[in-house]
Amino acid sequence: MAPSLQSSLLPSSQSELPARRMLDSYREVCLRLSRDVELRRKYATFNNYTRIGRIMEDLDTLSGVIAYTHTRRFNSKGEPLKSLVVMVTAAVDKIDIHVGAVLLESDIHLRGHVTWVGKTSMEIRMRAEQESSGQCRRLIDATFTMVATDPTGQRKAYVNPLKFETQEEQDLFERRHAKRIKRKEDAVNSLMRLPPSEEERNMIHNMFLQSVENDALPRQPGVVTTHPAGSIAMADTVLNTVIITFPEDQNLHGKIFGGFLIREAVELGYANAWVYSQSQPLAVAMADIKFRQPVEIGSLLYLSSQVVYTKGPYMQVIVHAEVVNPETGHRITTHVFHFTFKHRNGPVPPTRPHSYAEYMLYLEGKRSFSCMPSITENP
Secondary structure (H helix, E strand, C coil), rough: CHHHHHHHHHCCCCCHCEEECHHHCEEEEEEECCCCCHHHHHHECCCCEECCHHHHHHHHHHHHHHHHCCCCCCCCCCCCCCCEEEEEEEEEEEEEEEECCCCCCCCCCEEEEEEEEEECCEEEEEEEEEEEEEEEEEEEEEEEEEEEEEECCCEEEECCCCCCCCCCHHHHHHHHHHHHHHHHHHCCCCCCCCCCHHHHHHHHHHHHHECCCCCCCCCCCCCCCCCCCEEHHHHHHEEEEEEEHHHEEECCCCEHHHHHHHHHHHHHHHHHHHHHHCCCCCEEEEEEECCCCCEEEEEEEEEEEEEEEECEEEEEEEEEEECCCCCCCEEEEEEEEEEEEECCCCCCCCCECCCCCEEEEEEHHHHHHHCCCCCCCCC
């Protein structure tokens, strides 16, 4: 069926779609690492733990399965029909990582379901757990936002509304709704829209004063800007990589799979935090991951990471993904990732911005870090 014909069959309002329960979208997958040697090789790190990036990739895949499960159609006989909508990952609200290392030879269970639904989007809450010594360890909690479009990708499509069976489900929905409102408020107050607050302005001015000598402004002849002893210039924390995208990493819709991009970004951020702290860090959290543009197969993808904020043992790393036209040099930002890593052996050196743009990155990293009150001491 042609995409334009499929689009014509889409409902004109959400009320035309049957309501679904949270339980209707529940899905669970088991990674049989305890039995499958080839699978273990795919997931193994160099020191025989499990790659966090691989689990992130699987969670993104599972979120798509759950989204299609929620919006699935049936004929009069109860037989499943082909989906009329295209589900794409729009954002990742937050990912909490609860362990310092994921064991390699123990099975991992991924599970999740829809927890919030708007008119054309939904939020999916997922968890990764691992069996170990007869107990189940919580590894990762994640919340993905999926958006429905028509098959042409030109307009959004309605998704099935959500109905509740218990007060607990109602409360979960309302909590997710409140967080979405807060996220929209934060977007309005973004540094790309509004200047820093008075408190933030005072903070960066004090940092600026610490970076000049002789109480003289840097624009005056002979003035040298410095960085406090033990700090690292933010400009020196950049780590880049370039990826040529191939068909093996495409999703159902012929674009580069979002989970692949998350894996590549988190592993680059991990490498950057490793170089910065000079020891293998712990991945703690990921937040505010924005999927702005799809990545076409055959694109030249630049990933650029930078340590933009530190506090005690924690490092906030931003990774920008850009599609680059190699003939013109034109760049388009497709994704922005925010990662939090932790040094295992105490505080790391502070990172120090120099230019105004770097100060804005510093504030962005600080804001992102402050929105993670669940960061605790990892075992």
